[in-house]
Amino acid sequence: MSTNNSDPFSFFCPTKLVFGPGTTKGAGDIVAGMGIKSVLLVSGSGATRRSPGFAVLMAALDRAGVAYTIFDKVTPDPVAELVAEAAEAIRAGGLEAVVAYGGGSPIDCGKSAALAAANGVGILEFLYKRAAPNEPALPIIAVPTTAGTGSEMSSAAVTTDRANDRKLGYSIESFFPRAAIVDPENHLSMPPRVTAATGMDALTHAVESYLSLAANHVSDAVNLKCVSLIGAALPKAYADGGDLEARSAMAIAGATAGAAFSQTGLGMVHGFAHPVGARFGVAHGDANATILPYVMAALARTAAPRMRDLAAALGACRPDAPAEAGAAAFVEAIVELKSKLGIAESLSDAGIRPEDAKELLPDALGYRMRARSPRAMTDDELGRLLDAAIAGDLKAAAL
Numbered sequence: 001m002s003t004n005n006s007d008p009f010s011f012f013c014p015t016k017l018v019f020g021p022g023t024t025k026g027a028g029d030i031v032a033g034m035g036i037k038s039v040l041l042v043s044g045s046g047a048t049r050r051s052p053g054f055a056v057l058m059a060a061l062d063r064a065g066v067a068y069t070i071f072d073k074v075t076p077d078p079v080a081e082l083v084a085e086a087a088e089a090i091r092a093g094g095l096e097a098v099v100a101y102g103g104g105s106p107i108d109c110g111k112s113a114a115l116a117a118a119n120g121v122g123i124l125e126f127l128y129k130r131a132a133p134n135e136p137a138l139p140i141i142a143v144p145t146t147a148g149t150g151s152e153m154s155s156a157a158v159t160t161d162r163a164n165d166r167k168l169g170y171s172i173e174s175f176f177p178r179a180a181i182v183d184p185e186n187h188l189s190m191p192p193r194v195t196a197a198t199g200m201d202a203l204t205h206a207v208e209s210y211l212s213l214a215a216n217h218v219s220d221a222v223n224l225k226c227v228s229l230i231g232a233a234l235p236k237a238y239a240d241g242g243d244l245e246a247r248s249a250m251a252i253a254g255a256t257a258g259a260a261f262s263q264t265g266l267g268m269v270h271g272f273a274h275p276v277g278a279r280f281g282v283a284h285g286d287a288n289a290t291i292l293p294y295v296m297a298a299l300a301r302t303a304a305p306r307m308r309d310l311a312a313a314l315g316a317c318r319p320d321a322p323a324e325a326g327a328a329a330f331v332e333a334i335v336e337l338k339s340k341l342g343i344a345e346s347l348s349d350a351g352i353r354p355e356d357a358k359e360l361l362p363d364a365l366g367y368r369m370r371a372r373s374p375r376a377m378t379d380d381e382l383g384r385l386l387d388a389a390i391a392g393d394l395k396a397a398a399l
C-alpha cells in the first residue's frame, strides 16, 4: 500500500457515471448520444426481466431510436457457453454495442460477449491466456439492479468455466463501461438476501482495495467513503428494501468501489470466494462475506493501521485508536454486521466440509491477485487460513 506522497500511481476510469432516481429514462439518449444505433440488450430471465425498470429501459431505447435485440437468458455465474451464445447474437445481428441490465451476471456476460464478438474468439481463450484480444470490446452500457459487483464501473468480468469448475476473472480497459446508469429505483425490489450478499460483495471490494499493496490516495478516498456509506446503509436497505436513501448510498458505493478496485486489484477474500462459488454454488457475495473476517484476522498483524482506518470508517473505533485495537474492532464489526444480515458464520455453515479444503485450495493459491495482499502468505499459511474459515475459528485464522 502506498505510504509516501511521492509514490507513483495512475488512476483510470473512463466510465461516465450517471446517478440518480429515474435516470433509466435517459438511457436511450445516452446510448444514442454515443452514435450507437443497435445493441444487444442483456438481462436475466427472471424477476429482473419482468421488472418495471426493464420496461422503462426498453421504452427509453425506443424513444431514442436505438434498435435492440433482447438476450434474456443470463443465469447466475454465467458460463462460457452462454457468453458464446450472446457473442453470436451480436455478430449475427451486426449489433454495435451491449446494454446490460441486471446484477453482476448479466453485466459480466455482456462484457465478455462484447469482447468475444469483437475478436471472433471464445472468451476462454483469453481467460486461459491462449490468445490476446486484437480488438477492444464493443461499447458497453451498464444499468445495474444490484449494489455489489461494481462491474458497472470496473474493468473486470468473471466467467465460469464449467468443464473445470473454475470462476475466472479477466480485466481489460475496454471492459470499463462507456456509461454506468445507476438508478437506485431499479434496486428497490431486490430481495433482502440478495441485498445482503451483494452489499457485502461491495464492502469486500472496498476493503480489499483499501488494503491492497497497490492502493493509492485516490482509491483510498473512494474506498473509505464506500465503507462508511455501506456500514450505515446496508442494514437499513436489508431491513427495508423500499428505503430509497439507503438504496442510493449502496448504489453509489457499489459502483464506485468497482472503479477503485480496477486500479488496485483485490485480495485473498476473493481468492477463496471464487473456488467456493464455482465448486459449491455459494453466491459470490455470501462467499465473500463468510470468508471476510477470517482473512482480516490473518492480515491484522501486517495491516493493522489501515484496518484501524476501516474500523473508523464503520464507526467501530476512533480514528486515532491504537492500530492493533482498531484492527481487532474491525474484525469484530464485520462479524457483527454479518450476523445482522443473516450470513453464514463459517464456511461449514455454508455447506463446505473440512475435507473439501484440498479441492478448493489449489485454485485459491493460483488467484491472479494474490500478490496484492498486504501480507505475503505461504501456501501452508493460506491452507491453514482456509481450514480456519471452514471451522469458524477466528483465533486460528490469526495464525
Ligand SMILES: [Fe+2]
Binding pocket: 149, 201, 205, 270, 284, 288
Ligand atoms: Fe466481488
